[in-house]
Amino acid sequence: MLKIVHYINQFFANIGGEEMAHIPAEVREGIVGPGLAFKQAFKDEAEIVATIVCGDSYFNENIDEAKTSIIEMVKKYNPDLFIAGPAFNAGRYGVACGTIAKAVKDELNIPVLTGMYVENPGADMFKNNIYIVSTKNSAAGMRDAVKKMAPLALKLGKGEKIGASSEEGYLPNGIRVNFFEKERGSKRAVKMLLAKLNDKEFQTEFPMPDFDRVEPNPAIKDITKAKIALVTSGGIVPKGNPDHIESSSASKYGKYDIDGVIDLTEETYETAHGGYDPVYANLDPDRVLPVDIMREFEKEGKIGSLHRYFYTTVGNGTAVKSAKGFAEKYAKELVADGVDAVILTST
Amino acid sequence: MKLELGYILIKDIQFSDVSKVENGTLYVNKEEVKALILEDQNFKAADVELAKPGESVRIMPVKDVIEPRVKVEGPGGIFPGMINKVETVGSGKTNVLKGAAVVTTGKIVGFQEGIIDMTGTGAEYTPFSTLNNLVLICEPIDSLKQHEHEKALRFAGYKVALYLGALAKNLTPDEVEVFETPNLVEGIKMYPDLPRVAYVFMLQSQGLMHDTYVYGVDAKQSLTTMIYPTEVMDGAIVSGNCVSACDKNTTYHHLNNPIIHDLFAEHGKTLNFVGVIITNENVYLADKERSSNWSAKLAGFLGVDGVIVSEEGFGNPDTDLIMNCKKIEAKGIKTVLVTDEYAGRDGTSQSLADADVSANAVVSAGNANEVIELPPMDKIIGHVEVTDVIAGGFDGSLHKDGSITAELQVITGATNEMGFNKLSAR
Amino acid sequence: MIITNNDWVLNKYKDIYNIVYINGTFKDVLIAVRDKLHIGHELLTHPLGSSVKPSETPFKSVMITDKKNNTSIDSIYMIENAIITYDKFNKDKLLSISDKVIEDLKLIDLTVLQSALNI
Known part of the structure; x- marks a missing residue:
């Protein structure tokens, strides 16, 4: 069975809201809060051995200290995987999840996973460093988030090959990965064109790199x-x-x-x-x-x-x-x- | 223009004394095929082999894949301007040996890509692993120049495909499909409320080993023009493109252009498929400007609401693709592009050599640089001596046991940019 | 003007066209082209001339204008993208190609260039 350490904030640990956001990191044996949903999704394949709880303000105002102490806590359990969040659209929580997950990955060299809403500032900051599952924008999307995060967590923990972002549900991370679609390319092209013609939503399979070409000003006269x-x-x-x-x-x-x-x-x-x-x-x-x-x-x-x-x-x-x-x-x-x-x- | 395609489903291929089709099996007289190839004095020897789905066979280096077809009714013959007379094709009835193909192999130049594996990992990436293939191995005379060699090989493929196709002339098809394109005025009257859609079909045209022919004309010497979709099904467009195995359009792809088929599938239901604009991919930048101006102009002239644009090849054609997109979008016509990617082995590089914000609807046929492992095969058909060069030389490495570690780009048809396959990337 | 590292191109066209022969790699040619574009020459052929990939051939010929005009942003953009594209291909295997293959590659480069010259 895979061993997992889970990171959550004061709110999801049921300690309190903003007024308790100052609490420093502490570790608890076993499952707290959303860990329960993960436990159900993992069945017998993985177990959350410890949960680290940290206030969002504390983390963001004492980044170096928080990182060092949390990494020490994680190390003690020698887990196969580290999960942070999901943070949905909570900005400081998202940044904390991204920061700590990246630090654990870099320093302890174990796979990490977090989840957040695409517009969470933490998503843009860390999507190219760690796998971030795309979630809804509020905690009401917990079930959906766990449903997507749990299978990816197991794959990461077992060291299996990770498929393309659209298959696994993580935010595109700048690494293009091949996979087989359900329909051939020409069929997808026809569908995409029909959506575009009817002003319906469609998703390009290859987003063009961002350009911001600036038209040159007229030349200086003298x-x-x-x-x-x-x-x-x-x-x-x-x-x-x-x-x-x-x-x-x-x-x-x-x-x-x-x-x-x-x-x-x-x-x-x-x-x-x-x-x-x-x-x-x-x-x-x-x-x-x-x-x-x-x-x-x-x-x-x-x-x-x-x-x-x-x-x-x-x-x-x-x-x-x-x-x-x-x-x-x-x-x-x-x-x-x-x-x-x-x-x-x-x- | 209306064409009825009759499919004779081929489930097996065998050598026999008499060439014929019986109960879904294609029987081939090997000697007759060899003699047909050797009619061309540019070849001193020829051999013919079979490769069936599931067999432990590797074909390499593949030049072209061709589906056997025959005109049953209507003007002209398959491959007009190449083998048959320059008659306008695309109407009447055509029979197809569905499930069979002629594969030509050859080492025109010293480096060659193009692998078809009939089983294993490689087979998942090439559509030709599902076909009953007749593989032609032609040995050129010693002094033959590369240009003539390429041409001779191309014609050998057409001739053998027509020879097999002729076996289907009097057969009753297992399945029939009808494709019809009304003229512009009728089309508007028939489907006044449906969005009008055209297909902008880009043809590789960069020089030796990079050419495509339309009714026998080298596409690089042609201005952008129009063609009925059913003309393509009768072989009006053929491939002389031997480079970039994964994303070149073989003649088989042209005959079975999936964008044409999938647009027809929606024709009269959700859209009105008006026709096909064919344009080239030349090396000279002024040509690129001119050809893309013409694609946009023709799309505007046809009054379409949307187009699908397909690319052929790598790098330089990205510029044609983006020019076509930009200029067509600028006319207020919505575009969807189909391309493949070269994002590097690790998938982190910029995928295309050109880009533009107007290209906001792109279908990806996969990253051609991704590395795959091809298991050893019991038998290699083609030119075994080049195995080392093709697989080990450039984008892959050949191991002692015959397995190959290679970039996907060595597999014929793996990232076809007509969207022939299900492979994609994100 | 033709910038090339292919001696077949040099020998065939040296009396007809202005040729800059680069005794160097595919990338050296691209860099030499880039430097010319920066001083006002414009690209006439696409710097990634054909579907033969930079991992497959060491030879490259590019045609640019003889005349210098204002710097063409489109040309600069195209050459920069070509250099980026060049860099992403793995070129380890180019070192071990045989003389026969070298001749074929020179021929391909020459004919691709010819396809532009003949129009």
């Missing part, structure tokens, strides 16, 4: 008069990274004054980016943010002037939505400052 700003997602920051821009999944950007700076040096600037070998960027940060060349051009009259501030963030795994949000803010400042053009550098 570049020798233009005020140009530098903006980068390459993570160049003043030495010491004063605003603590994260090395990946950045939540903010920085704005720094380069008045009088003619060259970025190893002593004064560095990169905060964690997604590439930083050696060459740190040796000469102009390689990513070309202040030196811009100053030369400024001096030679090839451009009007270099804007006094540069904007910087880390593009490493940063959500497109956050990046757009940054740009919306600083674009306004750039316009207000009379900047005519921006050079965006990436890595």
Whole structure:
């Protein structure tokens, strides 16, 4: 029989709602709350040996501590599988389930599974790292969630081959897996076309990669008069990274004054980016943010002037939505400052 | 245009003194077939073998698969412009030896893909493992150039298929299916309330070993045009495409185009299947622009509400596929695309070499890079000496016991982009 | 202009067309093409010329405009996608191909290019 450790929050452990969300992680022998539904679904094939309960606020405000203590708890039981949730549409619970499941998988090297609603922020954050079963948006969907999670849990626990997302019910994770459909492709194409023609819902079998192609602005009429700003997602920051821009999944950007700076040096600037070998960027940060060349051009009259501030963030795994949000803010400042053009550098 | 297809169901194939069809068995006189092949002086030797469903047989390297058919009534003959005269086909009656096929093998160039396994894992991926196959092994004369070799082999296949098809000419079919496309005006009158749908049928046309012929014309030299769906069933389109085994359209696929069949199945019920637009996949970018302009223009001209577009091949045709989609969607005509994927062995790479937001309805025929294990077979038919090259050379590896670890792309028809199979990916 | 690493193409067309011969791999050709596109040349043939996959042939010929215009975003997009596509194929086996096969592959590359030149 497979041994499973289950992770749930204070609400599903029947401890309380928001007012009890501060409780730290604790472990209980056997089944608590939704574990019962899993037990019924597993029959004799698997057993929940322990349940870890943790408050959502506690987890999210003390991530490192919570992770360390929970991993210790899980380790003690030496389980074949770790299940978190399902979290449905509860945002902090979803993020906690994703975070802890990924940590258990990475550090203890055992299979993990969670479940949540597709719009739960935890889904987008972790669907490419762990299997997340797609559930309904409220706890009323528990039966349905368990029905989908239990068979996948058993497969994962036994180390069996996992089929395609549409067969197993997990959220598409960027890994394309072959499987046999019930109908041949041409028949599916006809059905899809009929749905599309009748404005009914249909699901493409291959979602196109997301593009956000931007139409170029008209060219600058006289570049020798233009005020140009530098903006980068390459993570160049003043030495010491004063605003603590994260090395990946950045939540903010920085704005720094380069008045009088003619060259970025190893002593004064560095990169905060964690997604590439930083050696060459740190040796000469102009390689990513070309202040030196811009100053030369400024001096030679090839451009009007270099804007006094540069904007910087880390593009490493940063959500497109956050990046757009940054740009919306600083674009306004750039316009207000009379900047005519921006050079965006990436890595 | 109206065509009646009569299916004579073939359940077994055997060699015999006399070629004939009796009680669902196709009897073949081996010597007659060999003599037919050797009529072409480009071949110095020929052999013929049988491969039946369930047998421990591997056929490789496969060039083409052809279904035997014969015209019973109506103008023209099967494969017009190639073997028979350039007469407009697609009407009257045609008999089909359903369940049988002619498979040509050959090593036109030193590297070749194309495996049909009649049993085991590989058999699940190729539709041809379910057929009673007559396999042709033709040895070219020493000095034969690749172009001539490809052509000779192609014609050997057609000739033998017609030879077998002729056996069905006077037989009473086990099953009959009727397909009819009215002219545009009649169609609108018959189904005023149904959405009008066309099929945009992309044909591989990139040069040596990548060609498709329409009534004998190399598709790369043709502008996008129209054809009745039933003309395709009479062999108006044939394959000279020997590359990319998993997603090339063999002549068998053309004859049995599943999109045409499945659109006919809904014709008059949920949609009005107006006709087929055939367009090419050339190498020259200006050609791609021109051909896709014409597909969109013809779709607009026909006044259709929706189209299904099928691709053939890998990489470069993705650009044609997306151009067709973009331009047709821009006319307010809804599109569904059928393609396969090259998402890498681990399934994480970008599947297509081109993409566009308008391609929001795509049917996937599977990831051709996915790795499969093919068990050893008792018998290998074809050119055994190339086994090593085909299986071990590029996308797979041949093990000592004869088993093969390979990417799905070596299997003939595995990820066919007409949607012939049930395989898909998510 | 033809950018190629196929000496058959070089020998056949060197007196008629402007040829840049690359003594290198399929990818080196794609990179050389990309560099030309960045300075304003445009693609004339698709950089993934045929269904012979990058895992199957080391040879590649691509035609681009002789003239330089404004940088064509469509061309850049196409070459970048071609490079991504090239990278995803496993090319281990290309090292062990025989001379006969090499000749065949050069021929295929040449004829695919010809199919574009003849129109």
